[in-house]
Amino acid sequence: MEPEVIKxxxxxxxxxxxxxxxMYEKYPKGQARGRHWKxxxxxxxxxxxxxxxxxxxxxxxxxxxPSMHPCKRxxxxxxxxxxxxxxxxxxxxxxxxxxxxxxxxxxEYVQRYLALRNAAVVLK
Amino acid sequence: xxxxSQFHRQSDYNYFSxxxxxxxxxxxxxxxxxxxxxxxxRVIFRNIVQRPRHKATGETVTIVGDHDPALLKYFDCTRSGxxxxxxxxxxxxxxxxxxxxxxxxxRLGANGSQIDHPILITECVCNPVQSRCKMAELLFETxxxxxxxxxxxxxxxxxxNQRHGICDKDGLAICPGFTTxxxxxxxxxxxxxxxxxxxxxxxxxxxxYLKQLLSLKYPHHxxxxxxxxxxxxxxxxxxxxxxxxxxxxxxxxxTKEAEDKTRCWQLxxxxxxxxxxPSEEEIARKAAIKERQGxxxxxxxxxxxxxxxxxxxxxxxxxxxxxQQLEQVEEAEIPSFLKDTGYVSKQEIESSxxxxxxxxxxxxxxxxxxxAEVEEKSDSSMNEKYPLVNIPDNMLTPEQIKEKxxxxxxxxxxxxxxxxxxKRQEEELERERKNQLDEEKRLENPELYLEQMRVKxxxxxxxxxxxxxxxxxxxxxxxxxxxxxxxxxxxxxAAQRERMRLLTTAAFDRGKGEDTFGAKDEDWQxxxxxxxxxDDDDDEGLDEDEVELAQISSRLQEIDPAFVPKLDVGPxxxxxxxxxxxxxxxxxxxxxxxxxxFRCPEILFxxxxxxxxxxxxxxxxxxxxxxxxxxxxxxxxxxxxxxxMTGGSCLYPGMSERLEAGIRMIRPCGSPIKVxxxxxxxxxxxxxxxxxxAALQFPQQTFSRMDYYEKGEDWLxxxxxxxxx
Numbered sequence: 001m002e003p004e005v006i007k008x009x010x011x012x013x014x015x016x017x018x019x020x021x022x023m024y025e026k027y028p029k030g031q032a033r034g035r036h037w038k039x040x041x042x043x044x045x046x047x048x049x050x051x052x053x054x055x056x057x058x059x060x061x062x063x064x065x066p067s068m069h070p071c072k073r074x075x076x077x078x079x080x081x082x083x084x085x086x087x088x089x090x091x092x093x094x095x096x097x098x099x100x101x102x103x104x105x106x107x108e109y110v111q112r113y114l115a116l117r118n119a120a121v122v123l124k
Numbered sequence: 125x126x127x128x129s130q131f132h133r134q135s136d137y138n139y140f141s142x143x144x145x146x147x148x149x150x151x152x153x154x155x156x157x158x159x160x161x162x163x164x165x166r167v168i169f170r171n172i173v174q175r176p177r178h179k180a181t182g183e184t185v186t187i188v189g190d191h192d193p194a195l196l197k198y199f200d201c202t203r204s205g206x207x208x209x210x211x212x213x214x215x216x217x218x219x220x221x222x223x224x225x226x227x228x229x230x231r232l233g234a235n236g237s238q239i240d241h242p243i244l245i246t247e248c249v250c251n252p253v254q255s256r257c258k259m260a261e262l263l264f265e266t267x268x269x270x271x272x273x274x275x276x277x278x279x280x281x282x283x284x285n286q287r288h289g290i291c292d293k294d295g296l297a298i299c300p301g302f303t304t305x306x307x308x309x310x311x312x313x314x315x316x317x318x319x320x321x322x323x324x325x326x327x328x329x330x331x332x333y334l335k336q337l338l339s340l341k342y343p344h345h346x347x348x349x350x351x352x353x354x355x356x357x358x359x360x361x362x363x364x365x366x367x368x369x370x371x372x373x374x375x376x377x378x379t380k381e382a383e384d385k386t387r388c389w390q391l392x393x394x395x396x397x398x399x400x401x402p403s404e405e406e407i408a409r410k411a412a413i414k415e416r417q418g419x420x421x422x423x424x425x426x427x428x429x430x431x432x433x434x435x436x437x438x439x440x441x442x443x444x445x446x447x448q449q450l451e452q453v454e455e456a457e458i459p460s461f462l463k464d465t466g467y468v469s470k471q472e473i474e475s476s477x478x479x480x481x482x483x484x485x486x487x488x489x490x491x492x493x494x495x496a497e498v499e500e501k502s503d504s505s506m507n508e509k510y511p512l513v514n515i516p517d518n519m520l521t522p523e524q525i526k527e528k529x530x531x532x533x534x535x536x537x538x539x540x541x542x543x544x545x546x547k548r549q550e551e552e553l554e555r556e557r558k559n560q561l562d563e564e565k566r567l568e569n570p571e572l573y574l575e576q577m578r579v580k581x582x583x584x585x586x587x588x589x590x591x592x593x594x595x596x597x598x599x600x601x602x603x604x605x606x607x608x609x610x611x612x613x614x615x616x617x618a619a620q621r622e623r624m625r626l627l628t629t630a631a632f633d634r635g636k637g638e639d640t641f642g643a644k645d646e647d648w649q650x651x652x653x654x655x656x657x658x659d660d661d662d663d664e665g666l667d668e669d670e671v672e673l674a675q676i677s678s679r680l681q682e683i684d685p686a687f688v689p690k691l692d693v694g695p696x697x698x699x700x701x702x703x704x705x706x707x708x709x710x711x712x713x714x715x716x717x718x719x720x721x722f723r724c725p726e727i728l729f730x731x732x733x734x735x736x737x738x739x740x741x742x743x744x745x746x747x748x749x750x751x752x753x754x755x756x757x758x759x760x761x762x763x764x765x766x767x768x769m770t771g772g773s774c775l776y777p778g779m780s781e782r783l784e785a786g787i788r789m790i791r792p793c794g795s796p797i798k799v800x801x802x803x804x805x806x807x808x809x810x811x812x813x814x815x816x817x818a819a820l821q822f823p824q825q826t827f828s829r830m831d832y833y834e835k836g837e838d839w840l841x842x843x844x845x846x847x848x849x
Binding site for chain 2: 009027048081112116
């Protein structure tokens with residue numbers, strides 16, 4: 001290790017005195033580590049919230065409902081107010097100049113703009 | 125915002141008794157750890173872990189938190205991005221959590237055989253019991269902690285501010301965090317989770333949005349927009365507009381206000397060294413050098429020519445001398461005489477003499493007129509060689525007739541050659557004349573001429589391109605052409621279809637089972653037919669057009685200073701304008717943040733802008749009050765008159781005004797609304813927790829390992845921290 005790295009104490013030491021079981025014992029090298037951690041969705045599924053009374057607040061209960069306000073429509077490219085919508089690329093645009101830009105975008109950029117709005121078609 | 129991590133190793137761990145709790149604020153963005161009762165956490169770092177490989181030794185090491193990027197160059201970080209233990213705001217990756225806790229305790233100075241202090245750790249609202257269990261297990265088993273307590277960070281922050289009089293015991297806590305935003309009502313100092321509300325949008329999404337927008341707007345500088353840099357930009361420049369639409373309109377109109385509000389980030393850029401135009405002396409010097417070189421070359425050529433002339437003359441003189449000698453010698457002795465010199469007969473000497481004279485004349489550079497004369501002379505001499513042609517047949521012998529036929533043949537061919545030459549000369553004259561006319565036309569009205577040429581050029585080039593496109597793509601080309609080549613089946617054009625038809629009929633029309641294609645000569649005519657079909661009708665017209673196009677383009681290049689020939693781009697979209705090459709200027713390296721400044725934080729109020737279909741901040745307050753479902757108008761008024769903003773993402777300028785306006789819209793007219801910001805939105809949660817842990821009744825709120833193992837998971841689910849002590 002380079003001296004300045006040691007001085008900065010960048011790296012976590014492998015043996016810590018206050019631990020009862022060290023990391024290298026818990027996760028021996030070579031074994032697949034961490035693939036058995038459940039993601040949030042799986043945790044929530046395993047919780048079985050439907051078994052408990054719906055009145056009690058739990059992680060899923062307290063989530064906000066969809067918005068009641070009318071959806072704000074802004075131009076995908078510039079951020080101005082956008083009353084218009086391009087049917088071919090599904091992008092919103094604010095004026096004719098922006099429209100020219102929209103039509104001249106390569107497909108990759110169109111998909112990225114749509115992905116910002118979570119409106120891109122994702123093929124899995 | 126400056127680099128706020130601090131992780132010096134603390135040295136006073138041993139001074140604290142084992143009843144002093146350690147307080148941990150385990151947030152999705154930062155991890156804060158310190159001692160109870162103090163005002164500031166001792167160690168703060170980003171809650172991420174990297175596991176790169178050391179380049180020299182090859183071992184995989186663990187690096188916790190954010191560090192000086194200069195030191196990271198010793199490690200190969202390509203395969204190890206920063207990883208977080210959180211999924212939304214819930215801890216799910218306990219291996220990473222363990223690394224983080226290791227680091228935290230280590231920097232706090234822990235050095236016993238176990239952590240002997242009670243721990244107060246924060247979690248999210250309504251944490252799933254699995255996550256809680258695993259965390260408790262981790263702390264009890266691996267670290268040997270005697271007792272643990274879980275609390276909600278927003279609640280601690282609220283209580284801390286309540287203690288300092290910022291907000292009342294009834295109120296709302298609005299907490300925009302890193303990945304989520306919560307609104308929690310407080311009644312009598314206790315959070316009421318029934319009325320709690322959570323939207324999955326936070327500072328992380330704002331930074332991500334800004335990063336994507338900038339990358340799309342400035343694709344050349346994409347490498348510059350790292351997540352950390354964009355976060356810095358966001359913290360420095362973003363603000364919340366009081367009304368999004370009117371602010372956007374300001375920018376759309378391009379008013380002076382908008383100009384003022386646009387911030388500019390200048391990337392480092394070095395202008396290319398400007399070449400000075402060569403000075404007069406330089407030019408003169410270079411011209412003199414060129415002149416001298418030219419002179420030298422000319423001299424060399426002269427010398428060569430004169431030496432060649434001398435050589436030829438010598439040869440000539442030698443041969444003439446030889447001839448003279450030959451005349452004096454008798455006939456019989458000629459062969460032996462000539463053996464020495466290398467010539468075989470007199471004729472040979474004469475013919476080589478003639479050749480040498482000719483080359484001498486050429487070397488001396490005599491005018492071509494002589495040559496033409498020579499040619500004509502040869503022609504006329506050849507005419508004399510056809511004496512028999514004009515004599516009618518019946519007067520000649522058979523041999524002479526044969527001779528005559530040969531001479532006739534020769535004559536007709538030479539006649540033909542002459543005619544061709546004449547025609548060529550005439551054509552040249554014609555072309556000269558046309559060019560002359562053209563020049564006159566150009567000189568009298570250059571502008572009009574140029575315009576006409578340009579128009580013709582454009583028309584022709586379009587025609588040519590279209591034909592090429594039709595040929596290559598069939599009839600399926602619209603504006604957004606995907607360059608992919610010819611399709612199959614129905615997309616072949618007429619000529620190709622014809623070809624396929626011919627081939628298939630040829631292949632399948634033969635006798636049963638036997639393939640006798642090619643046995644007869646006529647079969648191969650098939651290919652002729654195919655190629656004729658394919659090429660003939662298109663090519664000729666195309667050639668004409670192409671030739672004319674080439675002519676016009678060369679003409680335009682000569683006379684039009686601004687003309688750039690349209691290169692053969694093949695089957696692709698015609699560019700609207702040919703991009704002219706210009707040197708990169710300072711402006712190309714500037715990143716302008718105009719609309720993005722207030723567009724990005726807007727998503728906290730309108731999550732639909734990024735596709736998350738949930739209520740925004742102002743609406744969430746209404747939802748939260750509704751969920752409480754109290755009929756008590758008074759209580760609602762008390763709630764809205766003490767609204768606290770806490771959490772890292774509430775530091776945007778203009779947020780409180782916007783929030784107030786938003787909540788006013790959904791509350792009945794005239795209800796009191798007061799929005800305040802916490803004293804220190806980032807550290808208040810830890811401070812609140814620290815004050816709690818220092819209180820005397822704190823140990824009653826914790827649970828020990830015994831409790832955990834006896835009472836089990838179910839009890840843990842119902843475990844709640846009581847915030848009023």
